[in-house]
Amino acid sequence: MTSPLALGLPTAVGDPALPSRVRIYEVGPRDGLQAEQAVVPVEVKAELVRRLVAAGLTSVELTSFVSPKRVPQLADARELVERADLDSGVGHPVLVPNARGLNDALAAGVREIAVFASVTESFSRANMGASRAEVAAAQAAVTREALAAGVGVRGYLSMVFGDPWEGPAPVAEVVSASIALMETGVSSISLGDTIGVATPGHVRSVIRALVNAGIEVERIALHAHDTYGQALANVYAALLEGVTEFDASVGGVGGCPFALSATGNLATEDLVWMLTGLGVKTGVDLEALTATSAWLAGHLGKPAASRVATALSHY
């Protein structure tokens, strides 16, 4: 039986109400691999990044400059940055949690970083061991110093749609946390559905609230998790609101350890499949991407948590 892709499926049906092109922000090497039990050798990570870029991804987050004691999976941060091509025009941000991480990242020569904040106090304490206010102060200082060094800064916001301790996240708190994050100088803000509980109407209402509060939609990204299977519906909802940047992880690797689930990040290939069907350009070659996903699954010793990867593996 012939693969759907070889048959010209999914059918591309354009819609003038949607953005004509979006950017995929690939988080597999960092957000994905940090959550895997296996420690992947730096050569394999470098090859993964090379393959993702060859597949057409233009933003590939490399790693995080965190304590190797806390996250041993990313202890090779500096070596991975050294192996990446930072002059190719592809964005290779790294996550930076604090001043020490920023120093290390700058010493390694990175040009872009990502910082984070939490909507909820509980997650801040559980994940970062500090209050929201403390995390925000550290993040603001990191952002200021990075910008002064000519380094771009992206902001992640966690637990935007709910929290595993506090339950629903009030939209007013999401708005105030977003504004506070933007005011530190980040270029954009990625709305994290950290435990995967967002649904499409909720996504739209949060985006509208942020736009009403003065944040341009071009500066809003969605970081959807597929824990409850809602990720693509949420992406479609965000597209209808004009969002043009989406986080995803090749093979769906990684996710939030507080979600108690094997499935976390939206798989990049599932996202590209939908965008292909919607006629929204991404620049990503779906076949090269699914080949990369299969290659990574081989190194991780388990099948990809992606519906597209699973289905295409039968052809």
Place this chain on the structure above:
Amino acid sequence: MTSPLALGLPTAVGDPALPSRVRIYEVGPRDGLQAEQAVVPVEVKAELVRRLVAAGLTSVELTSFVSPKRVPQLADARELVERADLDSGVGHPVLVPNARGLNDALAAGVREIAVFASVTESFSRANMGASRAEVAAAQAAVTREALAAGVGVRGYLSMVFGDPWEGPAPVAEVVSASIALMETGVSSISLGDTIGVATPGHVRSVIRALVNAGIEVERIALHAHDTYGQALANVYAALLEGVTEFDASVGGVGGCPFALSATGNLATEDLVWMLTGLGVKTGVDLEALTATSAWLAGHLGKPAASRVATALSHY
């Protein structure tokens, strides 16, 4: 850690642009179990139906009156109908492929049936061993006789969004096949994404084409498959077009044997999760439904192909 449901998640965010209530047409006992390798005892099937009804489902397709040689999993069709409560107000249709099946169904006392047709010639021959014209003629005769006996008839249309031999399905052919099916007297038509290749814009364009051709949106249902992870995005797209009936299968059991994938039918619990978040009423109790899904998975000896079932199993 507390279950998201106990914390009041997903947050219900209503949207006046969506239908306030939809009907879920549960296909697990028939479409699901016919595709499973295991032959499930009739007592277990009857208990499954009872549990689905207790969870709040109001349309539960029971079985198919097909040749037991062709589909041994459904050889107990008559016994299952005898064990079901046909007077409870819950709809219990059965699938009927031909005149012989209709005779058996009527003899068993069924009040509703479902019939089917294919958009593509290739699927008609592969699945039914006859041309589209032959299948359509048999279906029209079955429908006429059923209506004369006071039995309601629902129509399934297969391969609406693409076919594993012919590739893309032209919308004009979907429209003509839909009109032909409606003209035989069926009360509604279920648009089958048999191999799971639909994406949201495609779904909307097909629904609009059908409505423009004079088919009321109230008579259109969507039968989404989650093979490539697109099912819920497609349901959301259909909701935006006003569709109010959705097929789904508890635990995601079953699917199309021609899709070469382990995942097929949209899982009912994933659908109910999204609708809960959208504030769209279904009458279904999500906790009772996921308990039923887990119970069925135990009988089938494998985990449910549902993101919600998988994630909630950790709590």
